[in-house]
Amino acid sequence: MKLWKRNLIVCWFGVFVTNIGTSQIAPVLPLFIKHLGVHNTEMIEQFSGFAFGINYMLLAIFSPIWGHFADKVGRKPMLLRSSFGMAIVIFSMGFVQNVYQLIGLRMLQGVIAGYTTACTTLIATQTEKEHAGWALGSLATASIGGSLLGPMIGGFIEENLGLKNVFFITGTLMMIAFITTLLFVRESFNREEKLVLTAKEVWRLVPDTALLGVLFLTSFIITLALYSIEPIITVYVTHLSSSSKHVALISGMAFSASGLASIVAAPRLGKLSDRIGPQKVILGALLIAGIIFIPQAFVKSSWQLMCLRFVLGLATAGLIPSVNILVKRVSPDELTGRIFGFSMSAQYIGVFLGSILGGQISAFWGIRYVFFITSALLFINAVLVYSTVYKKLNKIMI
Template sequence: MPIWRRNLIVCWFGMFVSGVGMSMLAPVLPLFIQHLGVNDTGAIAQFSGVAFGVTFIVSAIFSPIWGLAADKYGRKPMLLRASLGMAIVIGCMGFATNVYVLIGLRLLQGVITGYATACTTLIATQTDKEHTGYALGLLSTASIAGSLLGPSIGGFIEEGFGLQNVFFITGGLLFVAFVTTAIFVKESFVREDKQALRLKQVWRLVPEKSLTITMFVTFFVLTVALYSVEPVITVYITHLSRDSGHIALIAGLTFSASGMANIIAAPRLGKLSDAIGVHKVMLFSLAAAGILFIPQAFVSNPWQLMGLRFVLGLFAAGLTPSVNVMIKKITPASITGRVFGFAMSAGYLGVFGGSLLGGQVAAWFGVRYVFLITGALLLANAVWVYFKVYKTINAAK
C-alpha cells in the first residue's frame, strides 16, 4: 500500500474521532450539567451554551499556532500531541465534580486541538499531485461526518452506557487514534532552521492574497450553513411531525443525513475536481447547496426535510475538499501549515457563528427563515466565488 494511502486511512479515523469528540457533547451537556448539581433550567441552558461554545472559540485562536508548530516541527508530532491530549482531557471530563471543572476542561480541549489542521497539512504535502483532490476529498468527510454525527453518537452512548461513559469511550477512541498514528503514519519532513515568521511576514509570503481570503470566507460560510440548523432542527421536527414519541430519533437522523451524504459524495467530487478543475466544482457546489436550502423552509413533513438534507450533503461535499485543494495550490509549502491553521480557525468560528445565527433568526423571525437566510448566504458566496475565483482562473488560462 502506498504511504500516502496508509497515512490517509489513519488520518481519516483520527479526524472522524476528533470531530466526534468536539461535537458529541451537544445532546448530553444539559443532562451532565444537571448531574453535576445544577437544577435551575435557565442556568443549565446558560452553562450548556458556554461549555459547548468555548471549545470552538479557543480552537479558532490556537489553530494557527499549532499550524505554525506543524511547519516548524513536523505534522506527525502535532497529530500525536493533539490525539493524546484530547484523549486525556475528554476522558477526565467524566470525572468532573462540578460544572466549572467541566467548562475548564472544555476550554483546555480547545487549546490542545489541532489534529484536523495537522492531518490536512500532512495529506496535502505528502500526497502525489494527481491524487491530492481525491485524498483531501476523502479526508474532509471524516471531519464533517464526525462533527455532524457526533451529537447522535453522544446521545446513543448516553442512552446505552450512561452519561460518564460518553467521555470515557470517546477518550478511548482518541487514544486508539494516537496509537495508530504513532505506528502507521510516515512523514518525510525536513526541518528548516529558520526564525519563526510573524503574522505580517507570513501574509507577505502568500502569493494569491485575494484568492486566499476568498477561501477563508467560503470555508466560514460553509460551516455556518452546516451548523445554522443545529439549534432549531428539533423544534422544526416537532412542528412538522405528528409522532411526538420519536422526535429525538427523527431529529438525529435528519441532522445526520447530510453527514452521511457527505461521506458518499466527497471522494467522488474530489476526483472530479482533479479532472475538471477545483474552481468549477466549488462554484457548482456552492450554488446547488444555496438553492437546496430554500425548499427546506417549505416542507410539510420530516421525511421531506430528511431527503432534502441528504441531497444537500451530496452537493455540499464538494466544498471543503475544493477549498483545501485550492489553498494547497496557491500556498508555498513552507507556510502551508499556518495557512491551513487560519482556514481551520475560520471553520471553528463558522460552527459557533452558525449555531448563533440559527438560534437568533429562529427566535426573531421563525424557524423556516433559518433555511431561507442560510440559502441566501450561500448564494451570495457563490456570486463572490464566481467573480473572485472562477473568472480569475479562467482568465489566467
C-alpha cells in the first residue's frame, strides 16, 4: 500500500475518533453545568455557549502557531502532541468542581489541540496531486461525520453511564487516536528543505487572494451555521419534550442526525462535485441549507427536528469537502499546508462564534431566532459565493 493511502486511513480514523470525542461533550454541557451548581436557565445557556466555543476560538489562534512548528519538526509530532494532550485534559474534566474549572480546561484543550489541522496538512502536502482532492474530501467527511455523530454518542453515554463518564470515555478515545498515530503514521519529512514563511509572505504568494478569502469566509459561515444550535439544542429539546426523561439522548440524536446524513451523502456529492464543479455544489448546498433552517424554528416535536436536521445534513455534506478541494486548486503547491492551516482557523472561529451566537440569541430573543438568523447568514454567503467563486470558476472551466 502506498504511503499516502496508509496515512489517509490512519488519519481518517484518528480525525473521526477525535471529532467524536470532542463533540460528544456538547449535549451534556448544559446538564453538567447545572450539576456544577448553575440553575438559572439563561446562565446555563450562556455558560454552555462559552464553554463549548472558547475551545474553538483558541484552536483558531493556535492552529497557525502549531502549523509553524509542524513545518520545523514535522506533522507527526504535532499529531502525537495534540492527541496525547487532549486525552489528559478531557479525562481531567470529569473531576472538576465548578463551572470555572470546566471553562479553564476547555481553554487548555483549545491551546494544545489541533489534530484535524495537522492531519489535513499532512495529507495535503504528501498525497499525490491527482488524488489530493479525493483524499481531502474523504478527510473532511471524517471530521464532519465525527463532529455531528459525537453528540448522539455523548447523549447515550450520559443516559446510560452518567455525566462524568462522558469525559472519561472521551479521554480514552483520544488515547486510542494517539496510539494508532504513533504506530502507523509515517511521514516523509526533510527539515532542511522546509522554508518557513510568515503569514504575510504566504498571503502575498497566493495568486488570487480575493477568491481564497471568499473560500475562507465560506468555511467560517458553514461551521457557524452548523454549530449555532449545538450549545442550546438540549434546552430546545427540553421545551419540545418536557415530559421526556431522555433529554440528553434525544438532544444528541437531533444534532447527530445531520452527521449521519452527511456520511451517507458525502461520497455522492463528491462524485457530483467532480462532474459539475465544486463551486456549483457549494452554491446549491448553501441555498438549500438556508431554506431548511427556517422550518426548524416551527417544529412541534423532537422527531420533526431530527427529520429536518437529517435533511440539512444531506444538503451540507458536500460543503466543507468542496471548499477544501477549491482551496487546494487555488493554492500554490509549496504553500498548501500553511493555507490549509488558515482555512481550519476560519472553521474554528465559525464554531466558536456560532456557539456564542446561538447561546446569546437564545438568551435574549428566544431559541427560534437562532434558526432565522443562521438562515439569513447562509443566504448572504450564497450571494457572495455566486458573485465571486461561482462566476469566476465557471468562466475558467468553460
